[in-house]
Amino acid sequence: MAATHNHAHGAAENSNNRRLLAAFAITALFMVVEVAGGLFTGSLALLADAGHMLTDAAALLMALLAVRFAQRKPNSSHTFGYLRLTTLAAFINALALLVITLLIVWEAVRRFYQPHPIAGWPMLIIGVGGLAANLLSFWMLHGGEGEKNINLRAAALHVLGDLLGSVGAIVAAGVIVFTGWLYIDPILSCLVSCLVLRSGWRLLQESLHELLEGTPSQIDIEKLKRDMCLNIPEVRNIHHVHVWQVGERPVMTLHAQVIPPYDHDALLHQIQHYLLDHYQISHATVQMEYQQCPEDDCGITVDTAEPAHAHAHAHAHAHHPH
Incomplete structure (x- = not known):
C-alpha cells in the first residue's frame, strides 16, 4: 500500500x-510576441500587458522551482524536507498578484483623465492570440492534481488574470475599432481586476494560514477528540493536540490518556490507523500516558526549563507510512 502511495505521489509531482x-514556456513565448507587437505598433497597452505576462512568467518559474525543491529528501537540518517552499511560493505569488491588480486599477483610473490612443486592430489580433495561449496554460495548470496543489493554484490564478485580461482586451479592441471610444479599456480593466483581487485575497489568506501553522480547515480538533474517545474504548482522554500542514500533508502531535493496555503496540497502531482512515493524517506523534498531564499547553509558551520528571510516562511515536 505504501509503495503504491509513493508511486502515485511521485507520478502526481512529475505531472505538476x-x-x-509547459505553462511557463507558453507564457514566456507569448510575452515576447506581445513585446514585439507593442514595439511594432507603438501600442502602450500591448507593452503593459507584456509586462503583466513577464510577471506571470516569473511566477510560474518560481512555482516550478518550488516544486523541484519540494521533491528533495528530508535531512538533519530540514526534517520535513522542502515541502513548505510550495506554500511560500504561493504566498509570494498571491502578494505579487494583489500588487499587480492594484497597479492595473491605478493605471485605469489615470486613463480616465488622460486617454491614450490605442491601435485597435493589432490589439484585437494579439488579444485573440493571448486568449488562446492563456486558455491552454490555464487548462494545463487547473486540471487533475493542479486543483489540489496550492502552488499550482497560485500559478493558475496568475494565468487566469491574463486570461480575463485577454478577454477584456478583445472586447475593448472591438469597441475601439468600431466606435473609437477609448474609455472602454480602463472600464474593463477595473472589472477584471475586481475578479482577480477576490481570488488573490483568498489565496493569500490560505497560504498565510498554513505558514503560521494554522489548523487545516478540514480538521475539527474538538470533534476529533470526542470521536477518538468514543470509537477507541481504551482511550479516556485526548489532549495537547497540535495539527498543522506541511505542503499538502497534515501533521499531528497529541497526548492520549489510556487504560493500561494488554498490547501497547496494538493500541498505538489502532490510534494511528484511526487518524489515517478518518482524517488522512499519516504522520502523527502519539504520546500515550496513564494519567492526564497537569499542564494545559505542553509548555510551548512557557520560558522556564521543564522538570526532568515531566516525561516520566509512557511515550510512543506513531509509525507513519508514506
Whole structure:
C-alpha cells in the first residue's frame, strides 16, 4: 500500500512539473510576441500587458522551482524536507498578484483623465492570440492534481488574470475599432481586476494560514477528540493536540490518556490507523500516558526549563507510512 502511495505521489509531482514547465514556456513565448507587437505598433497597452505576462512568467518559474525543491529528501537540518517552499511560493505569488491588480486599477483610473490612443486592430489580433495561449496554460495548470496543489493554484490564478485580461482586451479592441471610444479599456480593466483581487485575497489568506501553522480547515480538533474517545474504548482522554500542514500533508502531535493496555503496540497502531482512515493524517506523534498531564499547553509558551520528571510516562511515536 505504501509503495503504491509513493508511486502515485511521485507520478502526481512529475505531472505538476510538466504542467508548470509547459505553462511557463507558453507564457514566456507569448510575452515576447506581445513585446514585439507593442514595439511594432507603438501600442502602450500591448507593452503593459507584456509586462503583466513577464510577471506571470516569473511566477510560474518560481512555482516550478518550488516544486523541484519540494521533491528533495528530508535531512538533519530540514526534517520535513522542502515541502513548505510550495506554500511560500504561493504566498509570494498571491502578494505579487494583489500588487499587480492594484497597479492595473491605478493605471485605469489615470486613463480616465488622460486617454491614450490605442491601435485597435493589432490589439484585437494579439488579444485573440493571448486568449488562446492563456486558455491552454490555464487548462494545463487547473486540471487533475493542479486543483489540489496550492502552488499550482497560485500559478493558475496568475494565468487566469491574463486570461480575463485577454478577454477584456478583445472586447475593448472591438469597441475601439468600431466606435473609437477609448474609455472602454480602463472600464474593463477595473472589472477584471475586481475578479482577480477576490481570488488573490483568498489565496493569500490560505497560504498565510498554513505558514503560521494554522489548523487545516478540514480538521475539527474538538470533534476529533470526542470521536477518538468514543470509537477507541481504551482511550479516556485526548489532549495537547497540535495539527498543522506541511505542503499538502497534515501533521499531528497529541497526548492520549489510556487504560493500561494488554498490547501497547496494538493500541498505538489502532490510534494511528484511526487518524489515517478518518482524517488522512499519516504522520502523527502519539504520546500515550496513564494519567492526564497537569499542564494545559505542553509548555510551548512557557520560558522556564521543564522538570526532568515531566516525561516520566509512557511515550510512543506513531509509525507513519508514506
